[in-house]
Amino acid sequence: MPMSEFEQTKRNRVTRLPERAKYDEHTIFGIIDEALICHIGFVVDGKPFVIPSIHARDGNRLLLHGSSASRMLKHFKEGHDLCVTITLLDGLVLARSVFHHSMNYRSVVLFGNGRIVEERDQKMHGLKVLTEHLVPGRWEDARLPSEQELNATTLISMSIDEGTAKIRTGHPGDDDADYDLPVWAGVIPMRQQTLPPIDDERLTEGIAVPDYVVNYSR
Numbered sequence: 001m002p003m004s005e006f007e008q009t010k011r012n013r014v015t016r017l018p019e020r021a022k023y024d025e026h027t028i029f030g031i032i033d034e035a036l037i038c039h040i041g042f043v044v045d046g047k048p049f050v051i052p053s054i055h056a057r058d059g060n061r062l063l064l065h066g067s068s069a070s071r072m073l074k075h076f077k078e079g080h081d082l083c084v085t086i087t088l089l090d091g092l093v094l095a096r097s098v099f100h101h102s103m104n105y106r107s108v109v110l111f112g113n114g115r116i117v118e119e120r121d122q123k124m125h126g127l128k129v130l131t132e133h134l135v136p137g138r139w140e141d142a143r144l145p146s147e148q149e150l151n152a153t154t155l156i157s158m159s160i161d162e163g164t165a166k167i168r169t170g171h172p173g174d175d176d177a178d179y180d181l182p183v184w185a186g187v188i189p190m191r192q193q194t195l196p197p198i199d200d201e202r203l204t205e206g207i208a209v210p211d212y213v214v215n216y217s218r
Contacts, residue, residue, distance in 0.1 A: 004024065004025045004026075005023045005024045005025070006023045006024075006025070006028070006162055006163045006164070007023075007162070008023060009162055011111055011162055012109065012111060012162040012163060012164040013164070014164055014166055017166075020166050020167055020168055021164055021165070021166055022164070022165040022166070022167060023163070023164060023165070025060075025163075027165045027167075028108050028110075028163045028164070028165045029057060031086060031088060031106050031107070031108045031165055032055070032057045032062070032086060032108060032110075033057055033133070034088060034218055035055075035086045035087075035088055036054065036134065036218075037052055037053070037054065037055075037086075038052070038053055038054075038055040038062075038064070038084050038085065038086045039051065039052050039053070039084070039085050039086075040052075040053055040064060040072070040082055040083075040084050041082070041083040041084070041085070042071075042072055042075040042080065042082055042083070043075070043080070044071050044072075044074055044075055049071060051072075053065060053066060054130060054133075054134065055084070055086075055130075055133075056129045056130045056132075056133035056134075057133075057160075058125075058126065058129045058157070060159065060160050061157050061158060061159055061160065062084060062110060062112070062157075062158040062160055063126045063129055063130055063155065063156070063157055063158075064084075064114070064155070064156040064157075064158060065127075065130055065153070065154070065155060065156075066153075066154040066155075066156065072114070072154075072156065073116070073154065075114075076114050076115065076116055076156065079113075081111055081112060081113050081114075081161075082110075082111070082112060082113070082114045082158050083109065083110070083111055084109075084110040084111075084112075084158065085107065085108070085109050085110075086107060086108045086110075087105055087106070087107040088105060088106045088107070089103060089104075089105050089190055090103075090104040090105055090106065090169070090189065090190060090191070091103065091104035091187045091188055091189045091190050092104075092187065092188040092190065093168075093171070093172050093187050094172065094184070094185055094186060094187070094188065095172035095173070095174050095178075095185050096172070096174045096178040096179065096181045096183045096185045097174060097175065097178050097181075100172055100173060100174050100175070100178075101172070102168060102172065103168065104168050104169050104170070104187060104189075105166075105167070105168055106165065106166075106167045107165065107166050107167070108163060108164065108165045108166075109163070109164050109166075110158075110160050110162070110163050111161055111162040111163070112158045112159040112160050112161040112162070113158065113159050113161065114156045114157065114158040114159075115156070115157055115158075116154060116155070116156055116157075117155040117156070117157050120150065123150060123153075123155050124144075124145070124150075126155045126157065127145060127153070127155065130155075135212065135213070135216065136212060137210065137211075137212030138212065141210060141212075170187075171185075171186065171187060172185050172186070172187075192218065194216050194217060194218075197209050197213050197214070197216075
């Protein structure tokens with residue numbers, strides 16, 4: 001079965017270092033699923049805003065969580081598209097020259113139309129997807145949202161209409177004349193690390209840390 005790819009358009013086509021671009025769903029969805037934070041770009045009354053948000057993917061849709069007082073409500077009601085970006089940092093790339101310093105990273109840029117999820121069952125499903133994306137197993141363990149909490153929460157479902165991944169890996173690329181310089185060059189690898197869980201100071205005595213917390217990893 002051929003791998004599905006997003007069509008290349010004026011919005012999502014990478015023009016600088018196009019050899020780093022990937023347009024296939026497997027790569028793009030993998031980055032979305034690994035990340036915990038995204039940034040949402042939109043315009044309200046001619047003014048640009050970029051806000052961080054938690055997210056989760058539900059098929060070919062991106063779920064975004066926000067407040068009912070969010071500026072994005074007006075943006076959606078006017079029928080405008082969203083731009084969402086996600087970046088995973090994998091390393092700092094130190095070259096022999098300052099000009100060629102870089103980073104190893106995996107990033108995606110997504111475009112699509114967002115809608116506010118109003119139906120109760122769909123909203124609960126979306127919140128479950130978000131919760132399980134953050135910590136698998138948590139939805140069945142914690143108290144579920146009350147009606148008041150549901151009403152105070154905005155859930156946005158964005159169709160992923162256009163997507164691009166851009167990835168850099170490997171060592172620095174110096175100018176030929178610089179390879180003989182007595183300067184260390186290489187990569188400082190970086191990763192997101194989870195540390196041992198810390199009990200809430202008001203935790204009832206005798207409640208053990210769940211296995212999905214003890215063994216948490218991404």
